[in-house]
Amino acid sequence: MSRKSDSVRIFSALEVAKLCGVVNQTSINWIRNGYLRAFTTPGGQYRVSLEDLLEFLQNRGIKIPAELQQGITSETDWQSIMVIDDDSEINKLITRFLKKNLPNYNFFQAFDGFEAGAIITDKHPGFIILDIDLPGVDGHKLCNTIKSNPAFGKPFVIAITGMEDNDTQQRILHEGADAFFSKPLDMDRLKDTVKDFIAKLEAEYEH
Structure with missing residues (x-):
């Protein structure tokens, strides 16, 4: 910072x-x-x-x-992507898949809210994939903190959850999430969403 x-x-x-x-x-x-x-x-x-x-x-x-x-x-690192999910298999799956499709980006992984906060504060990743069902953490509040705290910059946040209902989706989008996905994840659509955010960012820099 x-x-x-x-x-x-x-x-x-x-x-x-x-x-x-x-x-x-x-x-x-x-x-x-x-x-x-x-x-x-x-x-x-x-x-x-x-x-x-x-x-x-x-x-x-x-x-x-x-x-x-x-x-x-915040010196946001727009060349970095962070995956936050306490399920190690899903965390690794998302990271591996995105690394394969976005080889020029750096990746960070966190498996709990405390680790996530430490990495975000230190690394300022530009793109965050956040599991809002982290144990012991209010994922909605965490999303709001990431999006509203100027010390974290303005990263894009993609919220993921195992609960598929409209109320959850509307609430997390209200807290500032830029996109919402229910598990099991459509990995290709997740990848395309990240790429769309990258394209949006590049377009903003061109103007």
Whole structure:
């Protein structure tokens, strides 16, 4: 993640509290309990860097306030595709199939929500195939976080699920997914959908 700023933005505990919509003591407790990194001024006051505040918000799943979004850009890797599915066989099948048809792309795999979050934060893949039925994770909320958090860029998200019903489809599309597939997957249609997104991206860059 890169930040287009020549100066480091620093916040007091009170400013953090106001940005997050909590009382001052709550932000101080975050710092004292080690949840939010901070340093102390010679006068004994806590100070928090923008980078540490953003990391805290992302890890906690807290929406980044509009005041902090300005100047934040994600170096999205449009040459990478990520597959998130706890079923290792399906994960490997999708990855192998797409690798064969898109040999010039880099691939990342994640088998749970925690691993997925770490890779997305570090690698910023441009295309994500997300199983919304991950154990212990609200797949709809995860999709919304990926699509709405500016630190993740604006990746294309293809949601997949073993539940085939219109309500599930409408809900995940409402959360920001760009496409929806039910299992068993139509691999050729999945491949074509990824290629369509690639073509759309290339067209945008040409204009």
